[in-house]
């Protein structure tokens with residue numbers, strides 16, 4: 279397992295640096311492929327990062343933004359990751375980017391999986407950039423301890439792009455990109471903040487079952503490049 283730590287004195291300094299790094303990788307993807315895919319997490323941590331990223335000067339019209347995972351709620355819900363991205367990332371210069379959300383009105387997460395798997399399975403591989411978060415229970419994406427499809431979600435040989443998952447700590451049912459779609463990203467960052475998450479990360483880096491702390495599956499995934507861990511107090 280290789281990680282590279284990037285520690286910053288403040289969350290704002292972290293957001294500025296990480297936004298700059300993401301923008302550079304996306305610009306490289308656009309230059310070489312003509313377009314780029316950025317996969318982002320929801321939750322509370324990425325808001326400041328999104329604000330910084332939105333003002334970076336790249337050709338956002340060539341960027342497709344996808345969600346690492348989504349809570350199965352409409353965009354009118356304040357739990358919607360798609361709404362978080364629309365409100366905080368798809369603005370300023372980044373308003374030209376295209377968001378490909380997961381939520382489909384009228385279907386539950388399980389019913390939507392077939393259509394979503396097809397759609398997201400057809401996306402270019404690998405993604406240019408994947409930004410992960412982490413919960414204090416050791417989940418990342420929607421790979422939750424006790425998740426009903428956790429084994430399939432973190433199976434590196436699973437050919438499916440997305441999976442529906444429910445877990446005691448997850449709130450509503452969720453849709454998540456699978457580990458196999460996330461782990462081969464050209465630039466893969468774990469964005470965590472606060473002392474508590476630092477301690478959780480240290481525990482995750484120790485030996486122990488992935489089922490207890492599913493972020494381990496990502497930290498242990500074989501990669502050419504290290505996972506870039508961005509942390510601020």
Ligand SMILES: O=C(O)[C@H](O)[C@@H](O)[C@H](O)[C@H](O)COP(=O)(O)O
Nearest residue numbers: 319320321322323411412413419
């Ligand atoms: O939709 C989600 O909940 C996420 O994508 C999830 O994996 C998130 O990254 C972590 O739960 C951290 O969340 P916080 O940033 O709120 O601590």
